[in-house]
Amino acid sequence: MSRTEIKIGGFGGQGVILSGYIIGRAASIYDDKHSTMIQAFGPEARGSACSSQVIVSPTEIAYPYITAPEIMIVMSQEAYTKFTPELANGGILITEEELVQPHNLRKDIKHFSIPATRFAEELGKKMVLNIVMMGFMTAVTNIVDVEAMRKAVKVSVPKGTEELNLNAFNKGFEYGISQKAKLN
Amino acid sequence: MKSDPKGVLTGAHFIDGDHACAEGAIAAGCRFVAGYPITPSTEVVERIADRFPLIGGMFIQMEDEIASSIAIQGAVWGGKKAMTVTSGPGFSLMMEHIGLAAMTEVPCVFVDVQRGGPSTGLPTLPGQGDMMQARWGSHGDYGIIALCPNSPQECFDFTIKAFNLSEQYRVPVLLMMDECVGHMTERVIVPPADQIEIYPRRFYEGPKEEFLLFKPDNDMVPPMVKAGDGYNIHVTGLTHDEKGYPVMTVAAQEKLVHRLIDKIKMNADKIVEYKEDQVEGADVVVVSYGITSRVAIPAIDQARKEGMKVGHLRLIVAWPFPEKRIKELATKIKSFVVPEINYGQMVHEVERHSAGKVRVELVGHGGGAVHNPKDIYNVIKNSVKG
Known part of the structure; x- marks a missing residue:
């Protein structure tokens, strides 16, 4: 694996920043890799488009920003429209199936989708949709070791919600494995 | 001397540069921070405000940057290690008191998380436009030390280094961060407290009756005492003699200001790092x-x-x-x-x-x-x- 750039987009409140944080924490603390996370930092309001960018690399990261992400996770239509043109050739696009209509989907990329919000609701809390997404992403990209991701999820979510969040992660992960099998 | 284990969060963390700076200050023994929160440095004082009550530190959100930069100097004379944190516009307001700290040889740390300027400029975006201000921003002649971290790990390490240099040379030390480094999240390793080297305050150890507040040691740096410990203390920004009393003469000016410059200049080989x-x-x-x-x-x-x-x-x-x-x-x-x-x-x-x-x-x-x-x-x- 070489330097890999990841962009996560959605609207404020979906856990976009926490998702980036979990990937970076898993990679750099529990998976012996390097990681740099930068969050779009501006006078944005809750509910508007927001994004986080994470770099995962086996070696030290010099330039800290992403230029052409190889992995993109979008959880809102606005984020889809705004960010997908940035995705690198041959990159992986992951969308929230019921929130994003992939209009004019680029032909040069791999696309996966998951009804993460619905899965989260079935687990009892809509809020964990980002963690469902993280499980799914881990399965379809292999960017970070799955156990490292589980550890990072466990220590990054509010106390008392660990089990719910790990269930959410596993749900997304299993769905990812099945989707990937279909593709092959 | 080693770091006080109280408050040192030994382990691997995934935190941003601002938070790492706060942890560095705590590990360095800083127990007083006064600040007027300003983007992109706010997260430093947020973390300090969160952590200090647990370890016996005091954080005061001041009315402005002028007050912040003088409150920390009072705390230092009271025996604490102290720091203030700001960004461009606040850094400009602090210039007067950076000069006071240089003139009265107060060991303290000023953190400037640089953003785009001049004036209020670009609050949430990076800049490196305060570098000459760091050197020459306060009026008059004096020596100064400024450090430039490029990662959250270095924000932690260099904050400790800044405190150590400030104590060693009794000079304000400026930590010149920038928005990118401050808001970037990476792995930060906090070593065990017994592996963190701390330069202790240089307290005067001679006989009380011979004590002079600004009488330098051989390396041109005078040892300190705490206010309230029974020594005669007179601290003024006016040109002063070794007692600390104002002396308005060319000779006193020459002697004092030359030393303020020389204690950094003559020790530059030891301080310079690249x-x-x-x-x-x-x-x-x-x-x-x-x-x-x-x-x-x-x-x-x-x-x-x-x-x-x-x-x-x-x-x-x-x-x-x-x-x-x-x-x-x-x-x-x-x-x-x-x-x-x-x-x-x-x-x-x-x-x-x-x-x-x-x-x-x-x-x-x-x-x-x-x-x-x-x-x-x-x-x-x-x-x-x-």
């Missing part, structure tokens, strides 16, 4: 600092791939400036390339000390973003041609 990469045999040397020292790396790598002999000299301590090394390199190389997120500040130092012997090229940037490495690469390429 990192070099493939500088020996290079045609071009890139001189960089802070976040730009990372942004320059892809540009340098690209140039090297194409066969250009490019070295990299990264300033860790910006002030005092590594004048000797620049002078020496100027006799060996063809040109210096200096990328910085301003329209030319540290480049003037490189020009001054290379004294016309080699070309010096600025890669300027007005702020609001870091450079595109291509812009740095292009200047390297042109300067190799000569």
